[in-house]
Amino acid sequence: MKQFVIKEFLHIFRDVRSMVILFGMPLVQVLLFGYAITNEVKDVRVSVIDQSYDYASQAVVNKLFASGYFLKGEHINSTREIEESFRKGKNKMVVVIEPGFAGKLETGQQPTIQLIADASDPNTANLLVSYASGIINAYSRELVPAGNIPVIVPESRMLYNPSLMSVYMFVPGIITILLMLVSAMMTSISIAREKELGTMEVLLVSPLKPFQIVAGKVMPYVLLSFINAGSILILSYYIFNVPINGSLLLLLGETILFILLALSLGIFISTISNNQQTAMMLSMFALMLPTILLSGFIFPIENMPAVLQWFSLIMPPRWFITIIKSIMLKGSGIEYFWKETLILAGMTLIFILASVKKFKIRLA
Amino acid sequence: MSDISVYGEGLVKNYGKTEALRGISFLVNKGEIFGFIGPDGAGKTTLFRILTTLLLPDAGHATVEGFHVVKDFRHLRTILGYMPGRFSLYQDLTVEENLKFFAGIFKADISENYYLIKDIYDQIAPFAKRRAGKLSGGMKQKLALSCALIHKPEVLILDEPTTGVDAVSRREFWEMLIRLKNQGITILVATPYMDEAILCDRVALMQHGNIMASGTPDQIIASYPHRLFSIKSDQTLELLSLIRQMTGIHSAEMFGGNIHVSASNALTGIKEIEDFLRSHDFRHFELEEISPGIEDCFIDFMKMNQAS
Structure with missing residues (x-):
């Protein structure tokens, strides 16, 4: 088990592509969304x-x-x-x-x-x-003095983002996307790679149990994703002054929950794909696009057609974005989003059970 | 019963409509090198995957060291050493890291079992820090064998371990297998190379998912029913089509630069062939009677199978 985790780290550190996705991506994404893709009103x-x-x-x-x-x-x-x-x-x-x-x-x-x-x-x-x-x-x-109102005044104050700083809105979204990408895509690809290169054949003819293979695969990514999330938070806090109004501990806890969810999704994807290409495409279409489009990150869920609104209910990122927005921007506590937390936990459980059930102990 | 290491009976495996194994049965004794000899597509890999618990047979059953390959797969996976046909180590890990990893997942102690792989590993030890993907074909196979051996398996299953390996490395590899056999490890080898058959204690000749014949290489050669001649000429193709017209000839096949001619009855001898060729104005050739090799036997069995 220890050897397995060591091996997994070696794979990651020796693969330029993985390293770029893992460590280049957060930096680029935060800076890109923070600076370039802005919908702030100025001049x-x-x-x-x-x-x-x-x-x-x-x-x-x-x-x-x-x-x-x-x-x-x-x-x-x-x-x-x-x-x-x-x-x-x-x-x-x-x-x-x-x-x-x-x-x-x-x-x-x-x-x-x-x-x-x-x-x-x-x-x-x-x-x-x-x-x-x-x-x-x-x-x-x-x-007009109070009490005598000739003009109808609809009050539209911009809550939580009074200056409408777009970067405040983007940071929770970026964290979500990156965790999804790193956790789900990288694990699904790395398991699919074992199948593609034939090393899964040797792993299967060993005393390793499916649980151990999966856990060994996942552990390095839990750690790296967590470091990732942390570095995005630090970046956005110091460069864009995005506040963390709520409890940092709670934020990190929810982040770990979401990482586990994304990882279990990744494992699930890898159990149904036989090569890296399929795993990549599945994670792209099944995870990335919905994460960006249907989670409320860019397009408000309220404006979507009813069908897409229902669809967005099964998108894990939707719930996670709600949670971290509440913590970071509103500073609210768990009592306000225990429902969302429970949904995420439930989804994690479902995916873990599904992938353990689908994990093949034999070839084909 | 305790002398039997691997036992298969009526093994059938189909992939869709393709019949990979058509009900084969065999016995492998403890401590012998047993070779499954046959061309690509004969069903060797499928058979090995069933024996290594990776595939379920559609019919029939098999045991390894008394353990059922389907029911007892958990236990079997601790006592088998398996080397798949494709190089299946981690190419981005170094030689040393690969060995450590495989020792780790089998909870084996490298220093404790080092004596087993010493002869092999010593040859690649100078490259311990090199990535496995950068090794030559022969060295990759030595590393793969080391990794398959490090947990001291009771049965070693090698799927085409010498395919794509140069002649010198092949010989070295077989020398190692024979040393391992002397350590008491049962070894199953699949190979398309007929010349490797004589290095096995016993072999099974496979074709189209069937075992055509099995026994010691000597038994198989002794069972060859024809007199066999080898003809060397610089007009091989003409010679081949000519000799096939001769009566009393069972078959004529190209063997490298030579033609192997088998006689259909004891009356056909050197003199008769010589006379036949000369009567057709064929002068420049060398003719001799030879004893058959495994390949001659294989082709003969193949022809019998096709005829029946």
Whole structure:
């Protein structure tokens, strides 16, 4: 057993590919998601068509540009020019203020401000509109004394990520993806490799029990995945200042649970694939894509068609992302996500049982 | 009964519609080298996988050292030494690491059993720090044998251990097997090389999932029913088609550069063949009567099987 674990470590350390996946990947992913793939709103070009040009409308405009999110874009005079400026990419959003803005405010009517955004990039457009409405709402609250509310103010505060830092949202996702990749893919490939190279034949004709083979395979990856998760946390804490508001111990505990789940999934995959190629493809399609697409990491689950929403219920990453977001960003304790934890534990058990049952003690 | 090491009866194994083993039976005595001789596809690997508990036979049963290959597979896996046909060590581990690993999984003590592999391992010891994948074919086989032996197995099962190995290494390898036999280990060897048959104590000639004949190499050769002649010529192909037309000839086959001609009756002799060739204007040839080798026997059995 000890020899088996030593051997497994040697395999990993001598294979350039494994080493890159294990240690290069976390670094690249964190930096990539942290810096490059960002959907933060900063210095976006916005133009204003102020049809009243009075003290109130100017105050709104000043508030908008003072926020730091928006920059004055190409000046346009009428609503007819909006489309062209979008097409040229000169503006991402145009704010249209109706005539008689101040007058309407004073007489208690509800003046309107139109926010027209270039929705060819829907995520950004969404963000722009909600930022702008936030600023306008804040202004209207300033104007009107409490108790007398002429403008309907929908409160939309950005909870937990008040500045909408995208990196806060990405870190839990990256940890999940990487653990999935390292744990599931690497174990499934490494077991499939034994089959492909014929060494499984020799292992089987030895006193080793299936449990020992599997445990020996898995142990190094538990350790390495754990180191991985730790290094992502450290990276994101020091480089992107992502907070860890909850208990670190709890976070690490849940991480280990998820690693075990991913590993048992990997073993399960390897029991049904006979070579490295199949194992790789299965982990890619069965694990990676759903992890990225269906876990709520990039696309909100609430916006998915009902079928995909049900489907996302069986995605382990979905539950894990919920858990680590709660711990890291909300700082909540186990009482808030014991259900998710239980689901993960249940899935782990199912996969371990399934793979022990499917593990072949003979060839073919 | 206690003299029997491996026993198989009516073993059948099919892969889909392909019949790999068609009900073969055999006995291997303790402490002998038993060779399964036959070309690729004869069923040797399938048979060995059944004996090493890796495959379940479709019919028939087999025991190794008295243990049933299906029911007692756990125990068998502790007393077998198995070397698959394909090089099955870890290529990215060094020679030393491979040996340590296999000693480890069998819970064997290297220094305690070192005497068994000393002759073999000493030859590769200078390369102990080299990765197994970088060894030559002969050295790989020596390492694989060392790893299969390190737990001191009672029965050693070697699937084509000398395939792809140079002639010198092959000879050395067989010398080692004979030394191991003297240590009391029963050895089963599969090989496509007919010339290795005479190095075995007893052999079984296999073809298409059947055992055509078995016994000591001498018994098999003695059972060869024909007089056999070897003809050497620089026009081998013409000679072959010509001699096949001769009456009183059982068969004529190419053997390297020579032609082996077997007579269908005792009347056909050197003189008759010589006269036949000369009467067809064939002058330059060397003709002699020879005693058959295993390969001659194998081909003869093969022809009998096809005829029946």
